[in-house]
Amino acid sequence: MTSIQTTIPFTERKRCSFYGAKHKIENKEDFTNATVRDSSYKYTPTVKKIITLSSSESDSDSDVENAIIKNNVKVCDHTAGIQTPRRTRKSSESDEHGSTPPKQRKMGQLPTSPSTPSTLFDKLNLMSSPEKEDKLAPKRLFGAEKYRNARKALHSSVPDSLPGRESELEKLHEFMEEHLKNETSGSLYVSGPPGTGKTACLSKLMQKTEFKSKLKVVYINCTTMKSAATIYAKIIQELGLNVKKSAKSKAVIEKYLTTNHKMLLLILDEIDQLESKKQSVLYSIFEWPSINNSKLILVGIANALDLTDRILPRLQARCELKPKLMHFSPYTKQQICNIISERLNEANVSDLFTEHAMQMLSGKVAAISGDIRKALDISRRVIELAESHKVAQVLQPTNDNETNTGSPKKQQSQTVKPVDLKEVVTVLNGVYGGSQNIQKEESTFPLQQKLLLCSLLLILNKGRNKDVTVGRLHEVYKKICKKRNIHAVDGSEFYSLCSLIETRGILKLARKKEPRLSKINLEWDQEELDAALQDRNMMAEIINDVTCL
Amino acid sequence: EIHLSTPKSRTVKCSQLTPSLGKRKSTLLKPATPLQEARSRLHVSAVPKSLPCREEEFNNIFTFLRGKLEDKSGGCMYISGVPGTGKTATVNEAVRCLQKLIMKGELADFDYVAINGMKLTEPRQAYVQILKQLDGRVTTWEQAYRILDKRFHTANSKMTLLLVDELDFVCTKRQDVVYNLLDWPTKSTAQLVVITIANTMDLPERVLMGRVTSRLGLTRLTFQPYNYKQLQEIVMSRLKDFRGFRAEAVQLAARKVSAVSGDARRALDICRRAMEIAESQNAEMISLQNVTQAVSEMIASAKVQAIKHCSKMEQIFLQAMSAEVTRTSIEEAYFIDVFRQLESICSFDGIEIPSVTEVLAVCGRLGANRLLICEHSRNDIYQKILLNVSPDDIHYAIQELDFTS
Numbered sequence: 001m002t003s004i005q006t007t008i009p010f011t012e013r014k015r016c017s018f019y020g021a022k023h024k025i026e027n028k029e030d031f032t033n034a035t036v037r038d039s040s041y042k043y044t045p046t047v048k049k050i051i052t053l054s055s056s057e058s059d060s061d062s063d064v065e066n067a068i069i070k071n072n073v074k075v076c077d078h079t080a081g082i083q084t085p086r087r088t089r090k091s092s093e094s095d096e097h098g099s100t101p102p103k104q105r106k107m108g109q110l111p112t113s114p115s116t117p118s119t120l121f122d123k124l125n126l127m128s129s130p131e132k133e134d135k136l137a138p139k140r141l142f143g144a145e146k147y148r149n150a151r152k153a154l155h156s157s158v159p160d161s162l163p164g165r166e167s168e169l170e171k172l173h174e175f176m177e178e179h180l181k182n183e184t185s186g187s188l189y190v191s192g193p194p195g196t197g198k199t200a201c202l203s204k205l206m207q208k209t210e211f212k213s214k215l216k217v218v219y220i221n222c223t224t225m226k227s228a229a230t231i232y233a234k235i236i237q238e239l240g241l242n243v244k245k246s247a248k249s250k251a252v253i254e255k256y257l258t259t260n261h262k263m264l265l266l267i268l269d270e271i272d273q274l275e276s277k278k279q280s281v282l283y284s285i286f287e288w289p290s291i292n293n294s295k296l297i298l299v300g301i302a303n304a305l306d307l308t309d310r311i312l313p314r315l316q317a318r319c320e321l322k323p324k325l326m327h328f329s330p331y332t333k334q335q336i337c338n339i340i341s342e343r344l345n346e347a348n349v350s351d352l353f354t355e356h357a358m359q360m361l362s363g364k365v366a367a368i369s370g371d372i373r374k375a376l377d378i379s380r381r382v383i384e385l386a387e388s389h390k391v392a393q394v395l396q397p398t399n400d401n402e403t404n405t406g407s408p409k410k411q412q413s414q415t416v417k418p419v420d421l422k423e424v425v426t427v428l429n430g431v432y433g434g435s436q437n438i439q440k441e442e443s444t445f446p447l448q449q450k451l452l453l454c455s456l457l458l459i460l461n462k463g464r465n466k467d468v469t470v471g472r473l474h475e476v477y478k479k480i481c482k483k484r485n486i487h488a489v490d491g492s493e494f495y496s497l498c499s500l501i502e503t504r505g506i507l508k509l510a511r512k513k514e515p516r517l518s519k520i521n522l523e524w525d526q527e528e529l530d531a532a533l534q535d536r537n538m539m540a541e542i543i544n545d546v547t548c549l
Numbered sequence: 550e551i552h553l554s555t556p557k558s559r560t561v562k563c564s565q566l567t568p569s570l571g572k573r574k575s576t577l578l579k580p581a582t583p584l585q586e587a588r589s590r591l592h593v594s595a596v597p598k599s600l601p602c603r604e605e606e607f608n609n610i611f612t613f614l615r616g617k618l619e620d621k622s623g624g625c626m627y628i629s630g631v632p633g634t635g636k637t638a639t640v641n642e643a644v645r646c647l648q649k650l651i652m653k654g655e656l657a658d659f660d661y662v663a664i665n666g667m668k669l670t671e672p673r674q675a676y677v678q679i680l681k682q683l684d685g686r687v688t689t690w691e692q693a694y695r696i697l698d699k700r701f702h703t704a705n706s707k708m709t710l711l712l713v714d715e716l717d718f719v720c721t722k723r724q725d726v727v728y729n730l731l732d733w734p735t736k737s738t739a740q741l742v743v744i745t746i747a748n749t750m751d752l753p754e755r756v757l758m759g760r761v762t763s764r765l766g767l768t769r770l771t772f773q774p775y776n777y778k779q780l781q782e783i784v785m786s787r788l789k790d791f792r793g794f795r796a797e798a799v800q801l802a803a804r805k806v807s808a809v810s811g812d813a814r815r816a817l818d819i820c821r822r823a824m825e826i827a828e829s830q831n832a833e834m835i836s837l838q839n840v841t842q843a844v845s846e847m848i849a850s851a852k853v854q855a856i857k858h859c860s861k862m863e864q865i866f867l868q869a870m871s872a873e874v875t876r877t878s879i880e881e882a883y884f885i886d887v888f889r890q891l892e893s894i895c896s897f898d899g900i901e902i903p904s905v906t907e908v909l910a911v912c913g914r915l916g917a918n919r920l921l922i923c924e925h926s927r928n929d930i931y932q933k934i935l936l937n938v939s940p941d942d943i944h945y946a947i948q949e950l951d952f953t954s
Contacts, residue, residue: 152620156766157737194763223728224698226691270760273723303760377767388612431767444773447808471880475939489809490850491938500631500810505751514922516937 146349146416147387153347154340154380156373158200163342164335165197168328172205175324179297180214180263185289187298187321189271191305192328195371198301201328202267215297216262221269228276231285235266250284257294264296271300272307279311286312290320298323330370336362339372340379352383352416357424364428381427386419448489449501454533454542455480456507460526462546470495470509471516479548484538491516564685584833587791588824591784593814596638601786602779603635609770610744611643617742618647618659618708623734625743625765627716629750630772633812636746637714639772644710659708666718672726675719679711694729701739709741716747717756724758731764774811777803783813784820793833798823798840805844819843852938855920856946862903864947866911867920869894871940884912884923885930905930 162169172188179186192198206217218238225231232249243252257264268274274281286308289296300307300323308315308323315321331339337358344350361382365375455477459468474494481488489497495515501507506529510519522529533539542548560566580586589595600607610626617624630636650656662682664675676693680686688696701709711730713719719727733739749755750771753762775783780803781796788794799820806816820835822843827835856867869890873882876890888908895902903911909926912934916923922935936943 148616148620151616152622155622155737157623157735194760221732223723223725223732224694225725270728273725371763373763374767381768384612384616388608431769444776444811446774446811449809471939475941478939478941490852493809497809503629503631503748503750505749505755514935514937516922517935 144387146352147383147390149347150344150349150352150383151380153343153349154376154383156376158203159343160204161342162197162200162204163338164331165201165328168197168326169201169204171326172201176205176211176215176265176297180211183263183295185291185294185296185298187286187289187323188300188326189308189323190299190301190326190328191303191307193330193369193371194303195369195373196328196330197372198328199269202269202299202301206265206267211265214263215265217265217267219267219269222273223270225273228274228281231268231274231281239264254288254291257288257291257296260295262295265299266296267299267301269301272302272304272311275311282312283314286315286323287321290318331366331372331375332370333359333363333366336366336370336372336375340375343376352386352418353379354418354420356421357382357419360421361424361428364432368432378424378427378431381431382419382423385423385427386417389423390417447486449497450533450539451480451486451542452477452494452497452501453506453529454539455548456520456522457526457530457533457543458545458548460522461530461543463549468520469516470498470518470520473498473520474516476548480542480545483545483548484542562687564681564687583791584793584824584828587788587793588821588828590787590789590791591817591821591824593817595787596641597787600635600638600642601782602775603639603772606635606770606772607639607643610640611646613768614643614647614710614742614744615650615656618656618710621657621708621740623736623739623741623743624768625731625734625745626768626770627753627765628744628746628770628772629748629752631748631774631810631812633810633814634772634774635813636772640712640744640746644712647710657708659710661710661712663712663714666713666715669718672719672721675713675726675730683709697733698729701733701736701741704738705740707740709739711741711743713743713745716745717749717752720756724761727757728761728764731761735764775807775813775816776811777807780807780811780813780816784816787817793827794820794824794835795837798835798837801837801840802844815847819847822846852920853942853946855918856938856943859915859920860911861900862907862911863915865894865898865900866891866908866915867936867938867943868947870921870934870936871943874936874940881933881935883930884909884928884932884934887912887934888930 175186175188190198190202203219205211206219211217216239218235220231220234220238222231225234232253235253236243236249239253239256241252241256243249268285271282274285276282286298286300288294289298304310305327308325315323340353340358340362341350344352361378362375365371365378368374452473455473456468458480459473459476460466471491474491477494478488492515495518498507498509498518498520502509506522506524508521508523510521512518530543533543557566561568580589610628613624613626628636628640644661647656647659648661651658660683662679664678664682666672666675669675669678673690673694676690676697677687680688680693680696683700713730716727719730730743734741734743745765753765757765777800781799784794784799784803785796802816802819802823806812806819819840820843823835823839826839826842830839832839856864859867866887869887870882872890872894873887874880877886888905891908892902909929912921912923913926915921919937922937924932926932
């Protein structure tokens with residue numbers, strides 16, 4: 001890989017006429033390590049895209065269902081069956097343009113003639129009706145479909161397959177099986193940081209047919225409760241019991257449990273929301289499994305590792321009440337890597353990420369949080385960034401007529417460049433950058449706010465008294481301004497400046513009744529902020545100016 | 550069953566009656582002079598056709614939304630930035646462009662719902678508002694929540710776009726509302742895209758729980774404050790062909806604002822105020838002086854003026870207070886110590902020393918107009934007093950030499 005082009009869209013647009021973009025193409029030759037077959041494969045979706053743009057039917061996100069079939073297709077990829085099932089489905093949906101056969105014939109010829117893209121493109125123009133062409137967004141590109149597939153594959157909703165959670169699933173399965181077989185009650189507490197797949201695992205278990213037949217499954221997310229006590233009413237509603245209004249809901253449930261005919265699986269998500277006075281609600285819920293001849297499997301999900309020990313200590317006293325504990329540890333680097341690559345494989349766009357980029361991304365996320373939602377989010381962002389770069393490279397004025405756009409575009413789109421380290425690093429810095437970003441914002445950071453921060457640093461570095469109130473800071477700031485002939489803002493304005501800087505997360509104001517008495521705490525690391533502000537002579541001078549104290 | 554609700558309230562709840570305002574007796578006057586017309590264009594409420602200097606952010610939001618709507622997948626975005634940097638305006642413009650695409654038939658139809666955390670009496674009213682905007686019914690929040698939950702748990706043919714402005718006011722201690730709003734998009738059936746706007750850049754990390762932050766995701770966008778060139782461009786684009794505003798005057802206003810906060814609203818307000826000043830002087834052109842005057846009115850320091858207009862004894866009391874602060878170098882002072890200082894100043898100047906009660910009244914007056922911060926007077930001579938202005942302001946206003954130093 002040599003220099004990757006990252007250009008600002010506008011200059012780019014000015015610099016290249018459509019025929020004068022040759023120099024870029026030479027650069028792009030480096031990346032064309034894709035075979036002709038690949039490039040041809042990239043075209044068909046775009047054609048499809050044109051067609052499906054206007055069709056407003058919803059298509060479900062069924063990459064996952066098709067994965068197996070797709071893998072079969074990939075084996076015989078060199079045949080004309082490049083069309084994945086999904087795409088055939090799409091084309092059948094858009095029945096107004098089901099005219100794929102001519103293209104497929106073209107595809108058959110492709111391996112022999114590398115110059116087909118252009119001819120193919122011309123064909124494309126011929127085939128699609130003119131009014132459709134007008135409706136096209138100007139930034140529609142080759143490979144757009146590919147990016148889109150990748151984006152869809154990396155969604156953060158509950159997935160169908162859970163790589164990296166096999167052992168946990170196995171354990172859960174065993175737990176259920178055991179209790180089902182013996183018809184005994186049990187309680188389980190699942191803990192783990194956000195985004196480690198707790199809810200996903202349980203919802204996957206809930207969908208298993210073997211459990212569906214034998215169990216009555218009730219899933220409740222406790223965040224939706226108004227207060228802890230309303231959980232009973234919700235459970236009754238979920239169980240479909242008809243209750244007299246006067247009856248106590250808790251008693252009704254307990255009665256139901258004792259006269260139960262079918263095993264009940266009760267899953268309570270975010271169970272720490274049920275904290276109440278003396279934890280009576282949680283205690284009574286966790287006691288249900290120990291009621292005589294009740295057949296209940298209770299599963300509680302929360303983030304805290306020690307919730308049952310911390311707020312339910314009395315459960316430890318009786319062995320039969322002790323919930324089984326299960327912890328979901330944060331995803332490791334390898335697991336994140338596997339998940340993302342599997343998702344990309346399912347969507348058939350596994351060549352979109354280079355190995356290095358994937359390793360870098362997953363390593364970083366695993367080091368910081370191990371939250372798979374974050375990892376998927378970042379990878380989506382990376383793809384969006386790559387796509388926007390691509391758009392920027394081939395951006396064309398909107399008033400362009402469709403006839404002469406062919407030549408530059410088809411040469412540009414010979415390959416969809418895989419995402420490399422550079423893009424990943426850009427996104428990661430944007431997300432986890434923190435105080436590095438202040439240097440970038442230097443141009444937009446208002447002068448008075450910089451002066452305020454410098455005054456604060458001066459007090460913290462050189463002053464004797466380290467607790468800074470707004471009033472004290474204002475006095476130092478005014479001296480600094482006076483010395484440098486800058487118009488100083490007055491007290492009320494100064495206070496609002498402090499709040500503005502607070503929104504950046506650099507300061508924290510401990511608000512008091514009087515604005516003047518509010519305390520200011522520096523939230524960022526002092527050395528980092530120092531370094532960020534030192535880049536200008538004046539700032540450096542202020543930070544070391546003891547006379548103003 | 551007795552219905553206590555009048556027929557009217559019921560029709561309002563089912564949105565069969567649209568709320569209307571009383572009409573004016575006479576029609577509004579059209580702006581007569583070009584100056585007035587330009588002034589009306591500079592008003593903060595007049596949102597321009599396209600927002601200058603926010604192209605990049607607009608593209609960012611637009612492509613995000615468009616991608617989500619085309620992919621039919623849910624998602625979240627968090628937009629932050631200090632007030633007056635065009636966050637809501639940019640989002641609204643992006644939505645307008647998307648709705649134009651629907652008109653053209655390039656995009657499937659979607660529902661657009663906008664709620665504002667500041668306009669809700671309590672966070673849970675958000676459900677009521679969302680439901681009202683979706684199908685016009687007004688219910689209690691529990692019922693509204695149930696309906697919405699059902700709606701987002703069943704596959705829907707239509708995408709929904711939800712804009713939550715002022716997110717920090719939707720966060721309560723339990724954060725159940727914000728959790729639910731951000732949890733719906735994670736359902737594969739929901740087809741909901743949520744855009745959240747707030748001022749604080751690190752609100753997710755600072756205020757929200759881990760589970761909510763995880764759902765909010767990392768698609769974030771920060772609106773930086775405008776620099777002076779951008780502010781200039783904004784004002785100029787609004788003035789269009791009005792030539793009465795000198796470019797250097799606009800630049801001065803823009804520089805003044807960008808040095809403090811970079812808030813476009815304030816820049817527009819200053820320019821409008823400068824126009825009003827010019828109009829009152831019957832001038833055709835808005836000059837630098839007008840802008841300077843407008844700035845000094847807007848970013849005015851009233852405290853020095855207030856001290857200048859105090860009575861003699863109040864001024865002496867302020868001097869005594871600052872002298873006491875200088876002596877002890879502690880910001881707080883007891884009334885009795887200030888009174889001693891006041892006695893010495895009075896004897897120095899040859900003024901009759903007032904009684905403690907009189908000075909207490911003086912202190913109370915100063916406390917009422919917030920030049921001082923003082924406790925209740927029942928503590929008599931042991932009440933604590935704090936200066937609410939800096940000692941320099943006092944010296945500057947009274948133009949006396951600091952004889953205590």
